[in-house]
Amino acid sequence: MEFQVTVLGANSAIPAHGRNQTSQLVNIGNNFLLIDCGEATQIQLRKFKLKFSRIDFIFISHLHGDHYFGLMGLISSFHLNKRSRLLTIFGPNGLDEIITVQLKHSNTRLNFPLRFVPTKPEAKHLILEEKNFRVFSFPLKHRLPCTGFLIQEKPGLLNLIKEKLQETRVPIEAINSLRAGKDVLDEEGNVRFAVKDYTHPPKAPRSYAFCSDTVFDPELVPYIKGVNLLYHEATFGKDETQRAADTLHSTAEQAGQIASMAHVGKLLLGHFSTRYLHLDPILEEARTVFPESYLSEEGVTYAVE
Amino acid sequence: MEFQVTVLGANSAIPAHGRNQTSQLVNIGNNFLLIDCGEATQIQLRKFKLKFSRIDFIFISHLHGDHYFGLMGLISSFHLNKRSRLLTIFGPNGLDEIITVQLKHSNTRLNFPLRFVPTKPEAKHLILEEKNFRVFSFPLKHRLPCTGFLIQEKPGLLNLIKEKLQETRVPIEAINSLRAGKDVLDEEGNVRFAVKDYTHPPKAPRSYAFCSDTVFDPELVPYIKGVNLLYHEATFGKDETQRAADTLHSTAEQAGQIASMAHVGKLLLGHFSTRYLHLDPILEEARTVFPESYLSEEGVTYAVE
Numbered sequence: 001m002e003f004q005v006t007v008l009g010a011n012s013a014i015p016a017h018g019r020n021q022t023s024q025l026v027n028i029g030n031n032f033l034l035i036d037c038g039e040a041t042q043i044q045l046r047k048f049k050l051k052f053s054r055i056d057f058i059f060i061s062h063l064h065g066d067h068y069f070g071l072m073g074l075i076s077s078f079h080l081n082k083r084s085r086l087l088t089i090f091g092p093n094g095l096d097e098i099i100t101v102q103l104k105h106s107n108t109r110l111n112f113p114l115r116f117v118p119t120k121p122e123a124k125h126l127i128l129e130e131k132n133f134r135v136f137s138f139p140l141k142h143r144l145p146c147t148g149f150l151i152q153e154k155p156g157l158l159n160l161i162k163e164k165l166q167e168t169r170v171p172i173e174a175i176n177s178l179r180a181g182k183d184v185l186d187e188e189g190n191v192r193f194a195v196k197d198y199t200h201p202p203k204a205p206r207s208y209a210f211c212s213d214t215v216f217d218p219e220l221v222p223y224i225k226g227v228n229l230l231y232h233e234a235t236f237g238k239d240e241t242q243r244a245a246d247t248l249h250s251t252a253e254q255a256g257q258i259a260s261m262a263h264v265g266k267l268l269l270g271h272f273s274t275r276y277l278h279l280d281p282i283l284e285e286a287r288t289v290f291p292e293s294y295l296s297e298e299g300v301t302y303a304v305e
Numbered sequence: 306m307e308f309q310v311t312v313l314g315a316n317s318a319i320p321a322h323g324r325n326q327t328s329q330l331v332n333i334g335n336n337f338l339l340i341d342c343g344e345a346t347q348i349q350l351r352k353f354k355l356k357f358s359r360i361d362f363i364f365i366s367h368l369h370g371d372h373y374f375g376l377m378g379l380i381s382s383f384h385l386n387k388r389s390r391l392l393t394i395f396g397p398n399g400l401d402e403i404i405t406v407q408l409k410h411s412n413t414r415l416n417f418p419l420r421f422v423p424t425k426p427e428a429k430h431l432i433l434e435e436k437n438f439r440v441f442s443f444p445l446k447h448r449l450p451c452t453g454f455l456i457q458e459k460p461g462l463l464n465l466i467k468e469k470l471q472e473t474r475v476p477i478e479a480i481n482s483l484r485a486g487k488d489v490l491d492e493e494g495n496v497r498f499a500v501k502d503y504t505h506p507p508k509a510p511r512s513y514a515f516c517s518d519t520v521f522d523p524e525l526v527p528y529i530k531g532v533n534l535l536y537h538e539a540t541f542g543k544d545e546t547q548r549a550a551d552t553l554h555s556t557a558e559q560a561g562q563i564a565s566m567a568h569v570g571k572l573l574l575g576h577f578s579t580r581y582l583h584l585d586p587i588l589e590e591a592r593t594v595f596p597e598s599y600l601s602e603e604g605v606t607y608a609v610e
Contacts (some may be wrong), residue, residue, distance in 0.1 A: 013385050014382050016351065039344060039378040040348055046320070046321065065381045076371070076374075081319070095410070098407055104399075105400070144411065144412060
């Protein structure tokens with residue numbers, strides 16, 4: 001199953017140096033999820049030739065404009081392109097009013113149903129469960145109510161050990177049980193075919209966590225423990241550690257520390273301050289703490305693996 | 306005095322083909338006026354290296370999103386860049402609520418004073434009078450309350466005929482009067498130095514009119530009569546005349562007709578529908594009616610002369 005993240009915007013509050021405001025497109029098994037939607041997100045989607053009509057879920061972390069100013073433009077384009085499918089938006093209370101006021105003044109009745117689900121920033125919550133994946137929101141500490149998002153693959157069907165099946169002539173119904181991870185019992189309730197004998201050990205389900213915006217906060221480690229890929233904001237370098245604390249942002253080094261504490265696979269840095277034209281020092285800082293750190297680059301797709 | 310218009314966005318509702326939503330920067334004697342502010346306007350301003358901190362006046366024609374979705378991003382960047390100067394926004398009732406709701410939910414208290422002046426779409430109104438220019442709004446017929454804008458240079462000081470001054474030894478105070486267009490009288494009230502004898506005839510004050518969005522509407526001709534440069538929407542080609550009428554937009558041919566009826570100097574076409582990748586047929590259509598027609602190109606500056 002495909003599981004990948006395409007970065008659409010990697011800058012912080014002000015678009016600059018050719019970098020845009022926060023947005024990411026997640027493809028998990030051909031389900032398309034948009035996380036945050038800074039200004040010009042729809043323009044980025046077009047630029048990178050991503051089929052944005054297939055986005056069914058949008059997740060907004062918080063109501064600083066650089067995380068949602070592109071949302072109305074995207075909704076408007078869905079409408080003008082005659083979308084009819086449901087669009088679900090998860091975000092903080094207030095986002096619904098921002099949308100509603102603008103639809104009212106443009107006298108727009110959308111062609112498609114729009115469902116708004118308010119996020120609750122006090123604790124971790126399961127907010128979406130689909131066939132192949134789940135999405136959780138969890139609290140981040142920032143100047144406004146803010147949540148991160150955790151996208152988890154669900155365990156799939158098990159892979160069968162073909163040689164064993166041929167040896168034993170396992171019936172079709174039993175094979176389906178084994179793939180689903182259920183032992184097959186005989187009439188007396190004893191195990192006839194055991195999952196462990198006929199299937200390869202399951203692959204660990206993959207997961208991706210998005211943490212932006214947040215101050216350095218070890219309390220978020222339990223929410224993101226062991227994810228394959230972590231996106232963590234790194235607005236500043238350590239030259240601006242005090243400023244990061246004052247504005248409830250993180251430095252690249254702090255992002256590396258969180259990645260290290262949470263034993264994640266890879267760390268993707270982003271939400272870079274406009275003061276940094278060149279980002280190599282930011283990357284170096286994170287790598288001194290957590291070697292598997294990478295800079296987010298717009299238009300680049302990162303595998304969750 | 307400089308008087309020029311830089312096009313930032315020339316497409317209609319959906320950004321496409323590398324074309325952005327409506328916005329224009331007018332420079333009149335180093336006063337910077339922004340007309341409409343579609344999504345990504347601030348990105349366009351940076352791309353074309355225009356000093357957008359010097360914009361003091363923003364004019365919004367109507368509340369379809371492609372004419373204002375970039376406004377909050379621009380306001381937010383002014384705030385983050387520590388602007389302190391007054392910003393005045395002219396636009397339809399409701400735009401104030403759209404701004405206020407978003408400032409409220411992002412818990413933002415702007416660093417600079419923001420004055421909102423509602424436009425009145427029923428008739429022509431003088432909405433701004435500065436030292437060197439005036440701005441009028443006037444009604445356009447569209448699906449929402451909508452106004453065009455007319456920017457008029459004020460008559461400047463007259464140019465003196467130097468040879469005449471030298472012949473007659475005109476005193477300094479008298480020269481100032483003559484430049485301002487006032488005859489100089491002697492003690493008995495007779496004309497001592499007549500403006501017509503000492504100055505070149507005044508240049509006609511220049512003017513620019515912006516008309517978007519609007520259906521084909523000869524009633525707007527009196528508002529834009531004789532302007533040096535007219536921007537008129539040309540959303541469609543004549544293949545879509547019925548659609549233009551239904552959606553209260555204009556075809557390129559109709560834009561040419563308005564330009565012709567109003568005896569303008571040049572016509573700038575814009576607000577092109579996404580259905581047109583190539584715009585040459587649009588241009589040809591307008592030119593059959595009004596030869597001095599031009600396509601708006603983003604990043605290009607058009608002199609008002």
